[in-house]
Amino acid sequence: MYVKSLAINSAGHVFAGTGGGGVFRSEDYGSTWLEMNTGLTNTSVSSLAIDSMNHIYAGTSAGIYRSSNEGRSWAPIGLRNEFVNCIAFDISGVIFAGTSNGIYRSTDGGSNWTLGNIRTTSTSVCSIALDHLGHVFVGTYSQGVFRSTDKGLTWTQSSMGLTDKRVNSIAINSSGHMLAGTLTGIYISTDYGRKWNAPNSNQIATAVSVIIATNPDWLLVGTFFEGVFLSVNNGLTWAQSNANLMFSDVRSIAIDHHGRAFAGTAKGGVFRSVKQ
Numbered sequence: 107m108y109v110k111s112l113a114i115n116s117a118g119h120v121f122a123g124t125g126g127g128g129v130f131r132s133e134d135y136g137s138t139w140l141e142m143n144t145g146l147t148n149t150s151v152s153s154l155a156i157d158s159m160n161h162i163y164a165g166t167s168a169g170i171y172r173s174s175n176e177g178r179s180w181a182p183i184g185l186r187n188e189f190v191n192c193i194a195f196d197i198s199g200v201i202f203a204g205t206s207n208g209i210y211r212s213t214d215g216g217s218n219w220t221l222g223n224i225r226t227t228s229t230s231v232c233s234i235a236l237d238h239l240g241h242v243f244v245g246t247y248s249q250g251v252f253r254s255t256d257k258g259l260t261w262t263q264s265s266m267g268l269t270d271k272r273v274n275s276i277a278i279n280s281s282g283h284m285l286a287g288t289l290t291g292i293y294i295s296t297d298y299g300r301k302w303n304a305p306n307s308n309q310i311a312t313a314v315s316v317i318i319a320t321n322p323d324w325l326l327v328g329t330f331f332e333g334v335f336l337s338v339n340n341g342l343t344w345a346q347s348n349a350n351l352m353f354s355d356v357r358s359i360a361i362d363h364h365g366r367a368f369a370g371t372a373k374g375g376v377f378r379s380v381k382q
Contacts, residue, residue, distance in 0.1 A: 107124050107127055107373075107374075107375045108124055108125035108126070108357070108371075108372050108373065109122050109123070109124055109125075109357060109358055109370030109371060109372075109375060109376055110123050110124060110125050110151060110152045110153070110357055110358060110370065111123035111151060111152060111153045111154040111165075111357075111358045111370065112154065112358040112359065112360035112368050112370050112376070113154035113155060113156050113162065113360060114156075114360050114361070114362045114363075114368075115156050115160050115162070115176070116160055117133075117160075117176075118133075118135070118362055118363065118364075119131055119132065119133050119176060120132045120135065120136055120360065120362070120368055120376075121142075121154055121156075121162060121177060122139070122154075122370060122376055123151030123152065123153065123154045123164060123165075123358075124149070124151060125150055125151070125152075126149055126150055127141070127149060128141060128142070128143035128146050128149035128151060129141075129142045129143060129146060129151055129154070129162075129164055129177055129180075130142060131176065131177050135362070135366060135378060136368060136376055136378045139376075142173075142176075142177035142178060143180070144178060144179045144180065145171070145179045145180035145181055146164065146166075146171055146180040147182075148166040148167060148168045148169070148171075149166075150166055150167040150168075151164050151165070151166050152165050152166065152167065152189070152190060152191055152192075153165035153190055153191060153192045153193050154193075155192075155193035155194060155195065157195050157199075157201075158195070159174075160174075160176070161173065161174050162176070162177055163183075163193045163201070163216075164180065165190030165191065165192065165193050165203065166189075166190060167189045167190075168186055168187070168188075168189070169182055169183075169184060169185040169186040169187070169188060169190065170182070170183050170184055170185050170190055170193065170203060170216060171183065172216065183215070183216035183217070184212070184216050184217070184218075184219050185203060185205065185210060185219055188203075188205040188206065188207060188210070189205055189206040190203050190204070190205050191204045191205060191206065191230065191231060191232050191233075192204040192231065192232060192233050192234050193234070194234035194235070194236060194242075196236055196240060196242070196257060197240070198257070199213070199215075200212070200213055200257050200258065201213075201215070201216055202234050202242060202244075202258055203219070204230075204231030204232060204233065204234050204244055205230070205231060206230045207221070207229070207230075208221055208222055208224055208229050208231060209221070209222040209224060209231045209234075209244050209252075209258065209261070210222065211257070211258040211259075222254070222258055222259075222260075222261050223260060223261055224244070224246070224249070224252045224261040224263075229246050229247075229248065229249050230246060230247040230248070231244045231245070231246050232245050232246060232247055232273060232274050232275070233245040233273065233274060233275045233276045233287075234276070235276040235277055235278050235284070236278075237278050237282065237284075237298065238282065239255075239298075240255075240257070241253060241254065241255050241298065242254040242257070242258050243264070243276050243278075243284065243299055244261075244276070245273030245274065245275060245276045245286055245287075246271070246273060247272050247273070247274075248271060248272060249263065249265070249271055250263060250264075250265030250268045250271035250273060251263070251264045251265050251268060251273055251276065251286060251299055251302075252264060253298070253299050264298075264299040264300060265302070266300065266301045266302065267293070267301050267302035267303060267304065268286065268288075268293055268302040269304060270288040270289060270290045270291075270293070271288075272288050272289045273286045273287065273288055274287050274288065274289070274313075274314055274315055274316070275287035275314060275315065275316045275317045276317070277317035277318060277319045277325070278319060279319050279323070279325060279340045279341060280319065280321065280322050280323055280340060281323075281340055282298075283295065283296050283340065283341070284298070284299050285317050285319075285325070285341055286302065287314030287315070287316065287317045287327065288313075288314060289313045289314075290305070290311065290312075290313070291304075291305035291309055291310050291311040291312060291314065292305055292309050292310045292314060292317070292327065292341070293305065294309075294341060308342060308343050308344070309341075309344065310327055310329070310335050310344055312329050312330070312331055312332050313329055313330040313331060314327055314328070314329055314330075315328045315329060315330055315356060315357050315358075316328040316356070316357065316358055316359050318359045318360070318361060320361050320365070323337075323338060323339055323340045324336065324337065324338050325337040325340065325341050326347075326359050326361070326367060327344070327359075328356030328357065328358065328359050328369060329354070329356060330355055330356075331354055331355065332346065332348075332354055333346060333347075333348035333351050333353075333354040333356055334346070334347045334348055334351060334356055334359070334367075334369055335347065347379075350377070350380075351369065351371075351377050352374055352377070353371040353372065353373050353374035353377075355371055355372035355373065356369050356370070356371055356372075357370055357371065357372055358370035366378060366379055367379040
């Protein structure tokens with residue numbers, strides 16, 4: 107099964123969003139799964155996110171759905187004409203949704219949405235990250251990285267040195283450095299995205315699908331062709347971490363509070379690490 111997104115709530119329950127099968131939930135660390143699609147009329151789920159109240163948001167190929175009961179039922183909350191690639195929240199409750207047409211924001215729980223000013227031709231927003239200052243960063247498929255310092259009201263391009271502007275994923279490590287996963291590898295910025303350094307011999311030089319920052323200095327990267335890479339020094343060096351991972355096309359990664367890693371693949375479902 108094609109697992110496009112993973113999320114884990116405060117109870118340790120794992121949710122998997124799939125391409126055509128909707129949402130599944132596991133309460134036993136991925137050993138068994140239950141289909142959770144009541145009210146989810148669009149089952150092509152490209153993104154999952156969980157807010158501070160344990161509400162689950164599912165971004166689909168036709169809008170966003172929300173569940174307030176651990177996925178037992180879903181209700182649409184907007185953007186029905188949008189393909190939603192990613193969802194994120196800031197500490198004040200603003201919801202950000204990256205779509206194939208740009209970045210949207212909602213300040214009222216998803217009742218109303220406004221489109222940000224980064225919309226240009228083919229600006230599909232693939233990923234969203236927020237730093238400790240509350241700045242919002244988005245990675246786009248063709249225009250690189252954009253940054254907002256005012257909760258998404260205005261945006262400026264932040265792609266100097268980013269020669270590959272097809273950014274599938276953005277993450278921020280424990281040092282505050284930013285990592286952008288592109289189709290040619292990982293770029294790193296040490297100045298809040300103002301300038302990016304190209305991949306070098308210590309970096310990953312393959313197509314990156316997802317980057318996850320864990321505590322304190324560990325990073326996990328999923329790739330389209332070479333499985334999972336692990337860094338234990340905030341991205342200075344990397345090593346492949348593919349033991350028993352039977353499929354190398356990894357589209358999503360999540361980490362639970364015990365340090366277990368879950369990898370969603372394009373053809374083989376979900377895999378769980380024995381230890382991180």
